Ligand code: ADP
């Protein structure tokens with residue numbers, strides 16, 4: 001019928017505009033490498049901020065003592081404490097708690113947000129048991145994982161460049177984020193010092209290195225997306241400080257803000273971007289990360305409902321609500337293996353109030369999910385190849401004996417969206433070739449950033 005012909009045309013158009021053939025992915029990877037060079041050359045030299053982390057030494061395993069970490073960067077924040085026992089005993093004990101952030105605090109006042117966080121932290125500290133030992137007369141120390149773009153001024157200070165991922169609190173922008181947290185900690189009457197400020201990518205890199213010496217890159221694929229890696233200090237022209245003894249510096253790429261004319265951008269992406277809290281920014285993130293994949297799917301379904309009556313003569317009103325279709329739901333529908341796509345039917349009904357869908361309609365939902373998720377996964381793989389190129393780890397022929405390259409990966413999207421993570425791994429192989437990809441390993445560092453931040457708090461302790 002006419003409806004299905006119209007639907008097929010809309011789907012075909014999405015397929016074409018969102019396509020990521022290998023040639024395009026190579027262009028994206030090359031553009032990533034070029035932008036990395038530009039961002040390292042000068043401040044503001046690229047959409048890629050290539051932020052200097054002030055981390056010039058990654059954990060060795062020798063760290064000892066009690067340390068706290070606080071992870072703020074998405075819908076939840078986590079507080080964590082670890083008792084570190086050095087090379088032999090490693091992590092003697094760790095405990096954590098997760099608290100979800102009330103949405104109104106994400107767009108309210110700075111003090112309100114930090115008071116909420118500091119109060120949860122104070123409660124957590126109060127529950128510290130006897131397995132944790134703080135030497136007499138010492139202050140508790142904290143590694144603060146803050147996963148938004150920050151212009152770092154030292155290992156324990158830095159100003160917020162902008163909010164992302166649905167946060168928008170104007171008064172915090174340009175402020176020292178450690179000072180904001182420290183004031184809130186003092187308002188709680190808690191005696192604690194922030195000794196390291198890190199991004200989740202840096203935390204993940206540090207946590208990954210603690211367990212595996214070959215970790216040189218960290219990638220986050222969760223609500224947002226970002227990457228960090230170990231760069232030669234000599235290769236950072238914009239760094240005018242002393243060269244670190246290690247000769248290395250960890251760089252927080254802020255790759256979510258990458259953009260390139262080679263990116264496959266559709267009308268849905270353009271509309272999503274222009275209606276977002278941060279139009280024109282985080283374009284790579286908006287194609288890839290968990291905050292947006294479900295929303296892209298919703299927009300495609302809405303167009304099909306409007307133009308091809310995919311769900312019947314009326315457009316389901318709920319389908320018009322931005323962000324109603326979250327990525328975990330999209331993932332559940334995409335992984336539906338039942339012959340009649342029962343999960344898809346149930347989700348459409350429960351979430352969007354759409355009942356009595358035909359199998360053909362459900363198949364469209366799965367097909368669209370496939371296009372959107374795989375584009376994201378393949379672009380993320382291309383980004384990783386861009387980094388590997390920059391550090392000369394992309395080809396087996398170059399070095400003769402190729403060092404093992406480990407990418408520490410964290411984030412709920414990669415962890416739970418199996419089709420996404422498998423596609424990413426396959427694409428990495430496809431791009432690197434058999435030989436080179438044999439020495440590249442992606443290691444899931446489940447919540448490694450918390451441990452990483454506490455390790456960096458330890459190696460930057462005031463008592464060393
Ligand atoms: P954050 O990125 O907020 O620090 P996580 O790393 O836990 O937190 O990632 C959470 C994000 O991962 C969610 O916002 C969601 O987009 C994605 N996610 C979580 N569970 C799933 C799932 N089952 N399938 C697909 N995506 C998921």
Ligand code: MG
Nearest residue numbers: 073074200222
């Ligand atoms: Mg996170």
